[in-house]
Amino acid sequence: MPDATPVPAGTDMVRPEVALQVMSHLNRTESALLAELESLGRMVAAAKEEIAAMRVENVDATHLPAATDELDEVVRSTADAANEILDVCEALETLQPRLDAEAAEVVGGCVTRIYEACGFQDITGQRIGKVVNALKEIERRVRDTTGRYAPSAALPARHAPARTEGERLANGPQAAASASSQADIDALLASFD
Amino acid sequence: MDKNTNVLIVDDYKTMLRIIRNLLKQLDFSNVEEATDGQEALSKLRAGNFGLVISDWNMEPMTGLDLLKEVRADARLKSTPFIMITAESKTENVVAARAAGVSNYIVKPFNAETLREKIEKVMAHA
Numbered sequence: 001m002p003d004a005t006p007v008p009a010g011t012d013m014v015r016p017e018v019a020l021q022v023m024s025h026l027n028r029t030e031s032a033l034l035a036e037l038e039s040l041g042r043m044v045a046a047a048k049e050e051i052a053a054m055r056v057e058n059v060d061a062t063h064l065p066a067a068t069d070e071l072d073e074v075v076r077s078t079a080d081a082a083n084e085i086l087d088v089c090e091a092l093e094t095l096q097p098r099l100d101a102e103a104a105e106v107v108g109g110c111v112t113r114i115y116e117a118c119g120f121q122d123i124t125g126q127r128i129g130k131v132v133n134a135l136k137e138i139e140r141r142v143r144d145t146t147g148r149y150a151p152s153a154a155l156p157a158r159h160a161p162a163r164t165e166g167e168r169l170a171n172g173p174q175a176a177a178s179a180s181s182q183a184d185i186d187a188l189l190a191s192f193d
Numbered sequence: 194m195d196k197n198t199n200v201l202i203v204d205d206y207k208t209m210l211r212i213i214r215n216l217l218k219q220l221d222f223s224n225v226e227e228a229t230d231g232q233e234a235l236s237k238l239r240a241g242n243f244g245l246v247i248s249d250w251n252m253e254p255m256t257g258l259d260l261l262k263e264v265r266a267d268a269r270l271k272s273t274p275f276i277m278i279t280a281e282s283k284t285e286n287v288v289a290a291r292a293a294g295v296s297n298y299i300v301k302p303f304n305a306e307t308l309r310e311k312i313e314k315v316m317a318h319a
Contacts, residue, residue: 082208112305119302122209166256173280180282
């Protein structure tokens with residue numbers, strides 16, 4: 001691109017005139033590029049206005065809290081159900097001494113399997129906790145983005161970083177496809193012996 | 194295996210505490226106490242006389258791994274058998290627990306037989 005004609009110091013030329021003077025020295029390709037840049041600038045400005053105008057109040061004041069409340073209720077309901085099942089199992093166990101040996105063994109075996117199965121409440125609770133944290137992170141990022149272009153929007157505090165190795169590695173249940181089995185873990189531990 | 198040993202189970206899910214307690218009862222362990230996070234567990238361990246700790250990992254304000262490190266750093270508690278029962282099944286978690294001195298590691302969901310087998314194994318080495 002050729003140099004623009006120098007503007008003498010102290011002249012009363014206004015900026016549009018400077019721009020016109022510069023543009024008069026541009027070739028066709030440079031003019032087209034400048035037009036593209038102007039167009040992009042207008043698009044960015046429009047996007048900023050749209051982001052600033054986004055109404056996140058409904059997201060952070062209604063939708064996300066409602067979603068997390070619903071998920072909390074799921075956890076509560078499953079905990080109630082699991083505890084009810086455990087109550088029944090404990091009642092069944094008290095009957096075992098009154099049963100003959102074979103029947104008592106069957107009842108004991110069934111109760112054990114129910115105890116094992118009730119572990120679902122812990123696993124689902126942890127998975128739901130991860131979803132709640134993801135929703136909170138989405139809320140934070142939306143507010144962060146809109147706050148950048150709308151200074152009046154208050155930015156929430158960021159999550160405190162993990163302080164210990166135990167916290168850094170506390171990620172909850174893995175997806176079934178990537179989770180290690182008990183056999184995998186036993187083999188890994190054995191490899192250290 | 195001494196079934197009279199004091200066992201401390203640590204988990205922030207009350208349902209899981211109840212499940213483990215009932216499974217231990219089926220294994221004839223009757224002296225079982227509970228804690229709902231690492232800090233409470235550490236206080237109970239320092240105040241009591243426990244022969245086995247069975248702990249979850251993901252708890253606040255102190256995780257199971259941090260509890261394990263505190264136990265291993267405590268002159269009186271450092272040789273206490275410590276089983277981690279957790280949904281954290283990544284290799285890096287198992288390696289970190291092993292490096293911290295875990296006695297054995299059970300991944301959730303688990304069954305009664307796995308619990309019995311791991312308890313027998315760690316108690317045999319206690």
